[in-house]
Structure formats: C-alpha cells, structure tokens
Amino acid sequence: MTDAAPNIAWVTGAAVIRDETGLHARPAVKVTKLARRFSSAVEIRGEGQERWVNAKSPNAVMKLRAAHEARLEIRAAGADAGAVVAALIALVDRNFDD
Amino acid sequence: MTDPVSNKTVSIVIVSHSADVARGAGEMVRQMVGEEVAVAVCGGNPDGGLGTDVAAVMAAIKSVWSEKGVAVLVDLGGAETNSEMAIEMLGPGRAEHVVICNAPIVEGAVMAATEAAGGSDLETVRETAEDFQA
Numbered sequence: 001m002t003d004a005a006p007n008i009a010w011v012t013g014a015a016v017i018r019d020e021t022g023l024h025a026r027p028a029v030k031v032t033k034l035a036r037r038f039s040s041a042v043e044i045r046g047e048g049q050e051r052w053v054n055a056k057s058p059n060a061v062m063k064l065r066a067a068h069e070a071r072l073e074i075r076a077a078g079a080d081a082g083a084v085v086a087a088l089i090a091l092v093d094r095n096f097d098d
Numbered sequence: 099m100t101d102p103v104s105n106k107t108v109s110i111v112i113v114s115h116s117a118d119v120a121r122g123a124g125e126m127v128r129q130m131v132g133e134e135v136a137v138a139v140c141g142g143n144p145d146g147g148l149g150t151d152v153a154a155v156m157a158a159i160k161s162v163w164s165e166k167g168v169a170v171l172v173d174l175g176g177a178e179t180n181s182e183m184a185i186e187m188l189g190p191g192r193a194e195h196v197v198i199c200n201a202p203i204v205e206g207a208v209m210a211a212t213e214a215a216g217g218s219d220l221e222t223v224r225e226t227a228e229d230f231q232a
Contacts, residue, residue, distance in 0.1 A: 029131055036216040
C-alpha cells in the first residue's frame with residue numbers, strides 16, 4: 001500500500017500469534033479497535049506476506065489470515081508510532097486477551 | 099420521542115425474519131466489538147413465527163437512537179421493505195439519519211459496529227459494512 005514511499009520513517013515490530021486459529025475474527029476486531037486509538041498510520045502483515053494492510057480497516061485485517069505461530073509484523077508512522085507498535089505487540093503477546 | 103442513548107457513536111439495528119438470528123447476530127456484535135456501540139435487534143412476527151414488523155423495527159431504531167445516526171442490517175425481502183417503511187415513518191429530522199446497509203446481516207453488523215466504535219460517521223460505517231467480502 002505505501003511501499004512506493006521509501007521516505008516514510010516506519011517504526012516496526014513483530015509478535016508471534018499464539019491463538020490456534022491464527023488472527024481470526026475476534027482478534028481482528030481487537031487489532032482494528034486498538035490501532036484506531038492512535039493517530040499514526042498503522043499497517044500489519046503476516047509472516048511471509050508481501051502486502052501490508054491498513055490495521056485500522058476492519059475488512060482488511062479480517063482478510064489477513066495470519067496463521068497460528070506466524071509472526072504478525074507491525075509498522076507505524078506518525079507522532080505516536082512507537083506507542084501503537086508497542087500496544088499492538090502487547091495485544092498479540094496477551095493472545096488478544098482471549 | 100425517546101431521548102438519545104448515545105451521541106458519540108453510530109448505533110446498529112439488526113432486522114431478521116428470525117428472532118433467533120437477530121438475537122444471535124446482536125450477541126456476536128456485543129462479544130466481538132463490545133458495549134460501546136448500542137445495538138438493537140428485532141426479528142419474527144408477533145405470533146412467534148418468521149417475519150418482520152414495521153412497529154418493531156421503529157421501536158428498535160428509537161431504542162438506540164443516536165444523533166450520529168443508525169445503521170440498519172437486514173436479511174431478506176420483507177426485512178428490507180419493512181425497515182424502509184419504518185425509517186420513513188420516523189419522519190423528517192430522523193429518517194435522514196438512518197441508513198440500510200447493503201451487506202450480509204451478521205458480517206455487516208460486526209463490520210459496521212467495529213467502524214462505529216471508533217466514532218466514524220454514518221456514511222463511513224455504511225461503507226465499511228458494504229465493503230465486506232468473505
């Protein structure tokens with residue numbers, strides 16, 4: 001989505017998805033809701049996926065299909081980029097509070 | 099008219115022919131998205147059979163009335179026409195703040211509520227519900 005803009009300073013991070021069904025519907029909603037609390041642009045992708053998707057888009061996150069044991073890669077750009085990456089990593093590490 | 103229950107988020111109304119489907123879809127929204135978005139459901143006819151009822155749809159919309167608007171998810175045929183009628187009967191001043199989303203009832207309701215939870219306006223909520231593709 002924004003790969004064509006190399007000048008963006010992304011803050012990046014990753015966490016392993018522990019849920020046995022991967023990033024399924026309920027966690028996907030949680031990712032979206034959390035990402036939206038921050039003003040930064042936030043994108044995610046599953047390990048091995050080429051395309052980054054907007055973490056604030058419920059439809060995009062729902063379709064991501066990141067699997068169990070896969071790393072969820074996160075990147076953000078903006079004033080609170082570090083905070084949102086940290087918050088999303090924490091959410092994944094808590095197994096989405098499920 | 100009833101008092102607004104929320105002015106911060108768009109509310110969701112689910113209209114199914116089946117009371118069980120409506121209740122179940124509403125439960126999915128509450129469990130997946132949370133309590134910050136008001137959700138009302140209605141389904142079935144007054145005899146407990148399958149059907150939809152204009153008065154029940156109106157009551158559902160009023161019960162979650164929001165100044166930001168109300169997004170309605172419907173299933174088949176009569177659910178849509180009865181919802182259109184219910185919206186029309188809300189009268190000017192209200193009717194224009196209610197939209198029926200052209201989206202599958204369960205998935206659309208979850209997507210609409212997720213979008214609404216962030217404080218999005220009615221048109222954005224409708225777009226997110228309608229953009230859903232399995």
